[in-house]
Amino acid sequence: MGTTRRTILTGLLILAAWAAPAPAVVLHPASPPLPASLRPNDGMIGRWGLNASCVAIGADLVLTTIHQDDGDPFSPRTVEIDGVSYTATVQSDHVGGGTTPWTEIRLARLTLDGQPADLAYWADLFTAADGSVDGRLVAIGGYGKGRGQALATATGQVYGYRWASSGNNTLRWGQNVTALTTEDVVGCLFDGPDVDPTVVSEATVADYDSGGGWFTQVNGRWRLLGLTLGTQHATIKQSWFATTDSAAPNPDWLSALRIDVYAPWIEEMAKSLAPQPGDADRDGDVDFDDLVALASHYGAAAGAGWSKGNFDGDGDVDLADLGLMASSYGLGSPVALDFQADLEAAWSVPEPSALALLAAGGACLRRRRASFRAVRR
Ligand SMILES: [Ca+2]
Ligand SMILES: [Ca+2]
Numbered sequence: 001m002g003t004t005r006r007t008i009l010t011g012l013l014i015l016a017a018w019a020a021p022a023p024a025v026v027l028h029p030a031s032p033p034l035p036a037s038l039r040p041n042d043g044m045i046g047r048w049g050l051n052a053s054c055v056a057i058g059a060d061l062v063l064t065t066i067h068q069d070d071g072d073p074f075s076p077r078t079v080e081i082d083g084v085s086y087t088a089t090v091q092s093d094h095v096g097g098g099t100t101p102w103t104e105i106r107l108a109r110l111t112l113d114g115q116p117a118d119l120a121y122w123a124d125l126f127t128a129a130d131g132s133v134d135g136r137l138v139a140i141g142g143y144g145k146g147r148g149q150a151l152a153t154a155t156g157q158v159y160g161y162r163w164a165s166s167g168n169n170t171l172r173w174g175q176n177v178t179a180l181t182t183e184d185v186v187g188c189l190f191d192g193p194d195v196d197p198t199v200v201s202e203a204t205v206a207d208y209d210s211g212g213g214w215f216t217q218v219n220g221r222w223r224l225l226g227l228t229l230g231t232q233h234a235t236i237k238q239s240w241f242a243t244t245d246s247a248a249p250n251p252d253w254l255s256a257l258r259i260d261v262y263a264p265w266i267e268e269m270a271k272s273l274a275p276q277p278g279d280a281d282r283d284g285d286v287d288f289d290d291l292v293a294l295a296s297h298y299g300a301a302a303g304a305g306w307s308k309g310n311f312d313g314d315g316d317v318d319l320a321d322l323g324l325m326a327s328s329y330g331l332g333s334p335v336a337l338d339f340q341a342d343l344e345a346a347w348s349v350p351e352p353s354a355l356a357l358l359a360a361g362g363a364c365l366r367r368r369r370a371s372f373r374a375v376r377r
């Protein structure tokens with residue numbers, strides 16, 4: 001890594017630390033919105049308190065940054081996802097580590113009326129096994145400030161934008177390509193309009209985007225690659241893609257915490273908090289009651305929570321979810337369970353559409369059953 005790059009990234013971390021909590025993703029073009037096919041479901045991003053964003057990584061778990069919370073980890077906060085307000089309680093913080101000045105990642109649990117949240121959408125983690133962090137097309141989402149008035153030179157050359165003065169009320173999505181990776185931070189450059197033809201809607205971040213998500217696709221699934229930390233001109237609340245005295249390109253950087261570096265910690269923390277895949281009713285076992293819950297929602301295409309049998313966070317209830325259940329069927333049960341027999345019983349009064357889908361997936365189910373038996377012994 002060159003000295004310049006190291007300097008930029010050190011500056012990036014420090015600025016992120018000092019940046020006031022602020023509003024949302026700045027884009028050009030500002031509209032139309034990024035098509036749904038190029039980004040995760042809106043339900044993966046939350047509005048954290050009054051000044052930040054967060055990302056769902058489980059049916060009742062979110063990740064965010066720490067700096068926006070003014071050093072008070074203990075008072076519960078409100079997190080709004082898809083219009084529903086949850087109570088967020090911080091479970092664990094990861095501060096410091098490595099040779100960087102500090103790192104900050106916060107894991108919180110969401111409840112609704114005292115019960116665990118039942119989210120339909122959450123992200124897989126981007127891990128070291130997924131390859132290089134650099135050069136990835138990412139969808140960036142957050143509840144930060146939007147694009148405000150254009151900034152122009154005396155000769156009328158636009159070099160950037162002020163940030164709009166709104167609060168963190170609007171979720172926006174844009175794209176960028178990652179670069180500038182350091183030990184635990186990944187960056188992007190806010191290039192000018194039409195500079196990078198692979199990017200549909202070039203994005204940078206602004207106030208209140210802290211804790212928002214950078215997602216990339218791996219094998220057709222969205223994975224969380226980064227959590228938004230900061231950007232270059234945060235102190236003056238502007239985003240530049242050129243110099244102030246000419247139209248020469250001089251893109252601002254934006255930064256995110258690398259999830260692959262912290263994935264082992266996140267997974268360890270989540271393991272003790274998240275229910276076993278298949279445990280739809282969260283009573284500690286994976287048994288017939290759970291199977292019935294899944295069966296009665298089988299075929300749901302979108303918006304299905306954990307309690308309905310969506311165990312992989314993609315909003316539907318399908319063969320992939322049934323496979324997850326099959327792999328752990330019988331766990332925690334005091335008596336031996338027969339998955340195949342229970343499967344037939346659970347579907348004895350099914351919805352017709354669910355039956356048809358199940359028939360289509362029968363071959364795969366039989367394979368799952370074999371692996372289940374190996375586990376159960
Ligand atoms: Ca760029
Ligand atoms: Ca259960």
Ligand SMILES: [Ca+2]
Pocket residue numbers: 283285286287289290
């Ligand atoms: Ca049970």
Ligand SMILES: [Ca+2]
Pocket residue numbers: 309310311312313314315316317318320321
């Ligand atoms: Ca699913």
